[in-house]
Amino acid sequence: MLDQRNIADLNIDDVREAHARIKPYIHETPILTSSYFNELTGAELFFKCENFQKAGAFKVRGASNAVFGLSDEMARKGVATHSSGNHALSLSYAAGRRGIPCHVVMPRTAPEAKKAAVRGYGGIITECDPSTTSREAVFAEVQEVTGAEFVHPYNDPRVICGQATCSLEMLSQIDDMDAVIAPIGGGGMISGTCLTLSGLAPKVEIYAAEPDQADDAARSFRAGHIIADDAPDTIADGLKVPLKENTWHFVSHFVTDVLTASEQEIIDAMKLTWERMKIVMEPSCAVPMATILRNPEVFRGKRVGVVITGGNVDLNKLPWMKG
Amino acid sequence: MLDQRNIADLNIDDVREAHARIKPYIHETPILTSSYFNELTGAELFFKCENFQKAGAFKVRGASNAVFGLSDEMARKGVATHSSGNHALSLSYAAGRRGIPCHVVMPRTAPEAKKAAVRGYGGIITECDPSTTSREAVFAEVQEVTGAEFVHPYNDPRVICGQATCSLEMLSQIDDMDAVIAPIGGGGMISGTCLTLSGLAPKVEIYAAEPDQADDAARSFRAGHIIADDAPDTIADGLKVPLKENTWHFVSHFVTDVLTASEQEIIDAMKLTWERMKIVMEPSCAVPMATILRNPEVFRGKRVGVVITGGNVDLNKLPWMKG
Numbered sequence: 001m002l003d004q005r006n007i008a009d010l011n012i013d014d015v016r017e018a019h020a021r022i023k024p025y026i027h028e029t030p031i032l033t034s035s036y037f038n039e040l041t042g043a044e045l046f047f048k049c050e051n052f053q054k055a056g057a058f059k060v061r062g063a064s065n066a067v068f069g070l071s072d073e074m075a076r077k078g079v080a081t082h083s084s085g086n087h088a089l090s091l092s093y094a095a096g097r098r099g100i101p102c103h104v105v106m107p108r109t110a111p112e113a114k115k116a117a118v119r120g121y122g123g124i125i126t127e128c129d130p131s132t133t134s135r136e137a138v139f140a141e142v143q144e145v146t147g148a149e150f151v152h153p154y155n156d157p158r159v160i161c162g163q164a165t166c167s168l169e170m171l172s173q174i175d176d177m178d179a180v181i182a183p184i185g186g187g188g189m190i191s192g193t194c195l196t197l198s199g200l201a202p203k204v205e206i207y208a209a210e211p212d213q214a215d216d217a218a219r220s221f222r223a224g225h226i227i228a229d230d231a232p233d234t235i236a237d238g239l240k241v242p243l244k245e246n247t248w249h250f251v252s253h254f255v256t257d258v259l260t261a262s263e264q265e266i267i268d269a270m271k272l273t274w275e276r277m278k279i280v281m282e283p284s285c286a287v288p289m290a291t292i293l294r295n296p297e298v299f300r301g302k303r304v305g306v307v308i309t310g311g312n313v314d315l316n317k318l319p320w321m322k323g
Numbered sequence: 324m325l326d327q328r329n330i331a332d333l334n335i336d337d338v339r340e341a342h343a344r345i346k347p348y349i350h351e352t353p354i355l356t357s358s359y360f361n362e363l364t365g366a367e368l369f370f371k372c373e374n375f376q377k378a379g380a381f382k383v384r385g386a387s388n389a390v391f392g393l394s395d396e397m398a399r400k401g402v403a404t405h406s407s408g409n410h411a412l413s414l415s416y417a418a419g420r421r422g423i424p425c426h427v428v429m430p431r432t433a434p435e436a437k438k439a440a441v442r443g444y445g446g447i448i449t450e451c452d453p454s455t456t457s458r459e460a461v462f463a464e465v466q467e468v469t470g471a472e473f474v475h476p477y478n479d480p481r482v483i484c485g486q487a488t489c490s491l492e493m494l495s496q497i498d499d500m501d502a503v504i505a506p507i508g509g510g511g512m513i514s515g516t517c518l519t520l521s522g523l524a525p526k527v528e529i530y531a532a533e534p535d536q537a538d539d540a541a542r543s544f545r546a547g548h549i550i551a552d553d554a555p556d557t558i559a560d561g562l563k564v565p566l567k568e569n570t571w572h573f574v575s576h577f578v579t580d581v582l583t584a585s586e587q588e589i590i591d592a593m594k595l596t597w598e599r600m601k602i603v604m605e606p607s608c609a610v611p612m613a614t615i616l617r618n619p620e621v622f623r624g625k626r627v628g629v630v631i632t633g634g635n636v637d638l639n640k641l642p643w644m645k646g
Contacts, residue, residue, distance in 0.1 A: 027356075032353075051601040275638060279601060280603060315594060
């Protein structure tokens with residue numbers, strides 16, 4: 001079974017299988033280009049718009065692969081996770097499409113809007129206190145009672161194979177890519193990118209982008225082992241989580257470099273992208289553009305795939321609005 | 324010459340010629356779909372994203388057709404228009420691509436951001452007082468001095484043929500459309516839609532959408548002759564201008580119905596579309612969705628192409644933000 005496979009044994013066939021499995025439940029998202037950004041950066045940029053994805057983010061790829069890969073017997077008991085972000089939405093969406101329960105453990109302090117969004121996709125929320133101890137205890141209880149299959153937001157081979165389908169599409173949509181850049185939090189998207197490109201296009205460079213204020217992946221990359229931040233604070237709130245062993249495998253073996261940007265650079269890149277590309281995207285998605293603008297020499301003259309990872313933002317609280 | 328042709332003689336060959344002419348300078352914009360909006364409306368909606376178009380709006384189609392259709396001799400003197408909106412941007416962009424001057428007459432009271440945007444595309448601004456008399460006098464002087472070719476924002480057969488290329492693309496992108504809906508201001512986009520569909524798919528219904536507070540097209544449509552509003556006030560500021568004889572020709576002959584929506588319905592539809600579709604679009608573009616939500620029985624069960632006309636908004640002044 002896929003979830004018991006050694007992470008190093010995953011290969012491009014697993015990605016192709018994942019793609020065939022999830023295709024009915026996801027969008028093949030479009031590529032947008034912008035001559036403005038090409039001129040600004042001196043690179044040719046191809047924006048892969050996963051903000052237009054089902055449930056608003058690429059995470060639906062991994063979640064769908066996990067959900068639709070379950071045997072009927074396992075599926076009957078449903079799936080479970082702890083997340084207050086896009087993974088919770090995505091797993092709820094995928095479970096809903098299969099008609100099975102999705103249990104989500106979420107701190108009672110999480111914004112009501114996020115709880116409502118998960119419930120909107122049919123997720124069943126169990127609240128915990130806002131501490132790791134409480135979350136783990138409540139999650140163990142939910143699993144005990146329901147027998148639901150745990151689907152980790154990123155440290156799960158099924159999830160990584162699902163996220164890998166994004167760059168599989170990019171290879172068919174963009175000719176002669178020289179590099180791909182994507183944000184890095186826990187490393188699910190970057191790991192999937194490494195899995196696909198190492199198998200099909202090993203010369204394509206892979207850049208991971210993260211905030212200066214949550215630069216654990218950059219420090220891990222340079223140190224050669226996982227360094228976890230203690231409660232990082234950044235506007236790119238999807239990128240606060242640390243690498244885990246399965247994603248570290250890919251980051252340490254296949255990533256070209258990890259680049260970082262400041263909070264102000266992220267906000268500026270976010271607003272500029274909304275203005276010029278006319279897309280709604282999360283602060284996390286602006287981190288790659290912010291790092292490209294900070295390191296133009298790395299990308300100049302290259303054809304670069306830029307993964308816009310998600311579009312779930314609170315339109316009443318945009319970071320450039322004074323409030 | 325095209326600009327001296329009788330408007331009723333335009334046909335689908337003119338549209339195909341326009342498309343071949345402008346193709347190197349425009350995007351074939353993508354179609355997005357949303358199961359959320361399909362469920363909400365009971366229709367199957369296909370959003371044609373002209374907000375991702377060059378210069379941020381469909382107007383670049385008509386402007387490019389006018390600019391690139393000029394003889395070298397005429398082109399040398401440049402083009403001219405009066406507009407403080409997307410037509411000014413688009414004409415400046417197209418003229419820039421051909422390497423000829425673009426003169427724009429604009430009230431000195433127009434927002435600095437709009438002037439900067441026109442200059443950013445290479446447009447040469449001549450300011451006038453904010454009155455029709457002053458605009459006409461200043462424009463006549465600019466034309467006199469430069470000999471530049473006037474390109475009206477919508478009442479120009481070249482512009483209408485250019486806008487018509489949008490629905491030409493939609494016919495190749497969307498199977499079995501039952502209806503198309505687009506906003507109506509001066510009527511350029513709707514006229515182009517009528518031109519293409521009457522030639523290639525005459526059974527497709529054509530709906531025009533406008534604000535209750537600028538419902539001159541709806542009243543004209545019912546009265547059977549042009550009624551111009553006196554200084555209408557609406558958040559959908561691209562839709563304040565009146566129909567003219569060339570666009571009235573198409574509206575009166577080919578439009579199925581003109582539907583309207585309130586200011587609050589427009590704002591709600593705009594915010595909902597940003598939230599669920601993850602696209603930045605102008606208030607004008609929300610008018611079709613607002614009218615679909617007000618008249619669900621008209622669209623239920625139909626496959627409907629919805630033209631998202633442009634994405635040039637001030638991100639510091641969004642209509643749902645207080646302040």
